[in-house]
Amino acid sequence: MKKHSIDISVIFNIAxxxxxxxxxxxxxxxxGIIIGVAAVIVMLAxxxxxxxxxxxxxxxxxxxxxxxxxxxxxxGGVRGGFGSQPTMKLSDGNAIEEKISKxxxxxxxxxxxxxxxxxxxxxxTNITGTDNRYFEIKEWAIDYGRSFVETDVKNATKVAILGxxxxxxxxxxxxxxxxTIRIKGVPFVVIGVLEKRGENGMGQDxxxxxxxxxxxxQKKLMGVSFPDQVHMVMLQAIDSQxxxxxxxxxxxxxxxxHNLGANKDDDFIIMNLTQMMEMMENSTKxxxxxxxxxxxxxxxxxxxxIMNIMLVSVTERTREIGIRMxxxxxxxxxxxxxxxxxLVLSFIGGLIGVIIGIIGSFIISASGAMTTELSLFYVxxxxxxxxxxxxxxxxxxxxxxxxxxxxxxxxxx
Amino acid sequence: MSxxxxxxxxxxxxxxxxELPILKNINLQIKNGEFVAIMGPSGSGKSTxxxxxxCLDKPSSGQYLLDHKNIExxxxxxxxxxxxxxIGFVFQGFNLLSRTSAxxxxxxxxxxxxxxxxxxxxxxxxxxxxxxLKERMYHQPNQLSGxxxxxxxxxxxxxxxxxxxxxxxxxxxxxTKMSVEIMxxxxxxxxxxxxxxxxxxxxxxxxxxxxxxxxxxxGEISIDEKVMH
Numbered sequence: 001m002k003k004h005s006i007d008i009s010v011i012f013n014i015a016x017x018x019x020x021x022x023x024x025x026x027x028x029x030x031x032g033i034i035i036g037v038a039a040v041i042v043m044l045a046x047x048x049x050x051x052x053x054x055x056x057x058x059x060x061x062x063x064x065x066x067x068x069x070x071x072x073x074x075x076g077g078v079r080g081g082f083g084s085q086p087t088m089k090l091s092d093g094n095a096i097e098e099k100i101s102k103x104x105x106x107x108x109x110x111x112x113x114x115x116x117x118x119x120x121x122x123x124x125t126n127i128t129g130t131d132n133r134y135f136e137i138k139e140w141a142i143d144y145g146r147s148f149v150e151t152d153v154k155n156a157t158k159v160a161i162l163g164x165x166x167x168x169x170x171x172x173x174x175x176x177x178x179x180t181i182r183i184k185g186v187p188f189v190v191i192g193v194l195e196k197r198g199e200n201g202m203g204q205d206x207x208x209x210x211x212x213x214x215x216x217x218q219k220k221l222m223g224v225s226f227p228d229q230v231h232m233v234m235l236q237a238i239d240s241q242x243x244x245x246x247x248x249x250x251x252x253x254x255x256x257x258h259n260l261g262a263n264k265d266d267d268f269i270i271m272n273l274t275q276m277m278e279m280m281e282n283s284t285k286x287x288x289x290x291x292x293x294x295x296x297x298x299x300x301x302x303x304x305x306i307m308n309i310m311l312v313s314v315t316e317r318t319r320e321i322g323i324r325m326x327x328x329x330x331x332x333x334x335x336x337x338x339x340x341x342x343l344v345l346s347f348i349g350g351l352i353g354v355i356i357g358i359i360g361s362f363i364i365s366a367s368g369a370m371t372t373e374l375s376l377f378y379v380x381x382x383x384x385x386x387x388x389x390x391x392x393x394x395x396x397x398x399x400x401x402x403x404x405x406x407x408x409x410x411x412x413x
Numbered sequence: 414m415s416x417x418x419x420x421x422x423x424x425x426x427x428x429x430x431x432e433l434p435i436l437k438n439i440n441l442q443i444k445n446g447e448f449v450a451i452m453g454p455s456g457s458g459k460s461t462x463x464x465x466x467x468c469l470d471k472p473s474s475g476q477y478l479l480d481h482k483n484i485e486x487x488x489x490x491x492x493x494x495x496x497x498x499x500i501g502f503v504f505q506g507f508n509l510l511s512r513t514s515a516x517x518x519x520x521x522x523x524x525x526x527x528x529x530x531x532x533x534x535x536x537x538x539x540x541x542x543x544x545x546l547k548e549r550m551y552h553q554p555n556q557l558s559g560x561x562x563x564x565x566x567x568x569x570x571x572x573x574x575x576x577x578x579x580x581x582x583x584x585x586x587x588x589t590k591m592s593v594e595i596m597x598x599x600x601x602x603x604x605x606x607x608x609x610x611x612x613x614x615x616x617x618x619x620x621x622x623x624x625x626x627x628x629x630x631x632g633e634i635s636i637d638e639k640v641m642h
Contacts, residue, residue: 010524021512323508326469327569328497328525330490406469410508 030349032302037353047288093233129217145192310397322409342394350386422475501570
């Protein structure tokens with residue numbers, strides 16, 4: 001008595017027929033899986049997007065960056081906040097760059113907001129006094145024109161390099177090179193335009209900026225408390241590790257240069273941006289995992305929904321099971337039939353969930369509320385998870401069906 | 414040569430502290446090609462006997478040889494195979510799958526014996542023609558009369574070329590005219606296709622269509638008679 005294995009397509013057709021017979025119920029059952037899969041995809045896309053934007057931010061910020069700002073002034077018990085007591089000098093930065101081997105480069109920054117005018121157009125933007133080291137650290141190239149030359153800084157010439165947004169707002173289609181703009185009434189010649197950079201992670205337009213030589217800013221444009229003042233010094237360490245390990249050396253050097261006695265507080269603040277970014281990256285990673293896990297719970301709940309309906313289905317179809325058994329279905333045949341049904345339910349749910357999840361991610365991105373980033377892996381993962389859920393939660397009802405006694409099943413009303 | 418041989422078959426069900434005996438020491442032989450009716454009032458144990466004969470249930474004690482094979486030692490999956498290959502069932506309540514066409518219902522036993530799709534359809538259609546349902550092959554059970562549904566069930570019982578057909582009160586839900594038609598169909602299957610038919614009924618007129626009547630009373634065979642036609 002030879003027994004062949006049953007065509008899987010037959011089992012599949014039985015499942016499709018059973019699912020079609022109860023359309024509304026099948027849709028409601030799949031809904032749990034649909035919502036679960038869509039939620040997992042959207043949540044992972046959001047977490048991924050956050051991670052991506054931090055990575056972009058790190059890239060635009062430059063690698064291995066630290067900032068040193070003037071410290072906190074305290075007068076009569078009132079603490080003034082960062083920079084309220086100007087202490088940092090251009091020469092401080094140069095000394096750090098020269099004496100501390102872990103620091104590759106130190107760019108001065110002296111900046112303020114100002115109105116600029118070209119012909120009869122005006123625009124308010126941020127003016128930064130610095131030198132070429134700033135662009136090197138940020139890996140920000142000149143699109144056309146030139147960058148600063150030594151004489152610009154030495155002689156405090158009135159030249160300016162513009163960001164793309166400023167060019168668009170002031171000049172429109174006119175070539176800005178060698179045109180004269182007025183910053184706070186002082187004429188500057190445009191010598192170069194920077195490459196477009198876009199928004200940083202905080203949503204600030206990085207191209208909305210004007211750069212002038214640091215010496216010009218100090219001597220001719222901005223009010224300074226002492227001749228060599230800068231707002232901050234941007235440092236680039238030789239590697240990520242050095243942003244941590246160089247801090248003590250920098251601190252000692254600056255305390256010495258600022259003549260701070262042992263009983264005095266620092267009058268400067270070292271900020272390790274690389275460290276901050278790494279921490280943010282780590283926390284978004286944790287957030288992604290957290291969001292994904294919470295969404296997976298809904299997928300699990302959807303699985304329980306499938307199990308529930310499959311148990312109902314087995315009970316309803318007790319007689320059918322009895323007929324099939326009497327006619328010669330083995331217990332494995334019965335089990336496969338119900339397993340296939342729950343698998344099809346969960347796969348249909350998973351497929352619709354994937355579509356909704358992808359559309360949802362695009363809508364969230366397009367609405368500008370959050371950036372989302374889809375990846376193939378994060379779509380396949382919840383989809384295959386939905387299949388596992390169907391298999392897992394379908395097994396018990398299928399097993400139950402296969403254990404039925406054919407005589408009792410046939411008598412079942 | 415006996416196709417079916419029962420030796421000292423007993424079947425009892427647990428009841429309270431003791432046991433309720435349903436079948437007591439049944440000895441029975443049925444030859445290949447016989448048309449046998451098992452008769453008895455309700456509660457006599459004829460349905461239990463039928464379940465054991467049909468390999469749906471196992472006896473408490475005694476030996477059942479089906480085609481010289483001892484049923485006792487078989488697993489439930491092996492019993493399923495035996496039901497699939499050796500036995501066709503016809504029930505009082507027809508027991509067809511709803512929302513499934515007549516021809517697909519008839520295909521069902523072949524699904525479980527692994528017959529391929531085109532062969533399944535060909536054999537199912539032939540079986541339906543054999544039972545006189547050529548015109549209604551693609552109707553669903555709820556579009557068929559009781560007699561027609563029972564014909565579909567009979568087609569399903571013969572399609573796998575099983576040598577034995579078990580019919581449990583096959584006319585119980587049918588009117589007299591249809592009952593006679595169905596019984597003539599059984600006679601024809603017995604005569605022309607040489608199928609062994611075992612019929613369970615409590616009606617004398619229906620049992621008279623068979624060639625041999627076994628009367629069961631209180632779980633024991635009381636009379637085993639030949640029918641003169």
